[in-house]
Amino acid sequence: MNPIKAQIKEQIVEFPEYLSPLKVHSLKYLKYSSCIDLNDTIQIAHEPWNGVYSFAIRLFTPAKKSWISNYQKKFGLVIPKFYKDFLLITNGCSFYGLDLFGLPPSIQNENVLNRTDPEPLDLSTANVYWKNGYINTQEFFHFGGRQFSDDENIGYFIEGKNKIHAIKKDGEILFSRDTFTDFLKDELEISESIMKEDIPEDWWS
Incomplete structure (x- = not known):
């Protein structure tokens, strides 16, 4: 294993047990072309058919505790504890088109989104604007979504402390999960199957 992949593996194997689905999928695809970006974003399984800078998996560098407290003060929104813990391990991520939102470093440091470096989709934008596109979600915390x-x-929403819902634009709840681990396991499998439909024949064999 080359040094960069070894470094990626070393970070991923340290993920706590409740994030085991992220660990399993990341290690599974690490055998393909992968790298660490200049801003320390882990990028796994290059997808050149989707674009020069496209990767199947992106794991963003951990958020700072101060970013979380500043976010909550600025927007008057409480991030559920399990998602705070997640952000301190990986500040959002992208798996096969499934996105879990985070706190973009450029917004925290400069108050302007940097569109040149890989950064997570923004939790504040999701909860101030994007959630308005989903019926009956105003009391929920919007943290991600997929095709x-x-x-x-x-869209993915948290009700209360840990109840997770997947919701359509019309407000229909497709499913609910009681744990982050179960949610990740089920949704990563679905997103992976969607991705595989678009992979050129024999590219990943």
Whole structure:
């Protein structure tokens, strides 16, 4: 294993047990072309058919505790504890088109989104603006989403401390999960299957 992949593996194997689905999928695809970006973003499994800078998996460098407290004060929103813990391990991520939102460093440091470096989709934008596109979600915390069909995405929302819902734009709850681990396991499998439909034949064999 080359030094960069060894470094990536060393970081991923330290993930806590409740993030084991992220660990399993990351290690599975690490055998393909992977790198660490200049801003320390882990990028796994290059997808050149989707673009020069496209990777199947992105894991962003951990958020700082001060970013989380500043976010909550600025927007009056409480990030559920399990998601705070997640952000301190990886500040959002992207797996096969499934996105879990984070706190972009450029916004925390400069108050302006940097569109040149890989950064997570923004939790503040999600909870101030994007959630308005989903019916009956104002009391929920919006933390991610993925493709549902060719013309629709579903959003991920947290109700209370840990109840996770996948919700369509019309407010229909497709499913709910009681743990982050179960949610990750099920959704990563679905997102992986969607990704595989678009992979050129024999590219990843």
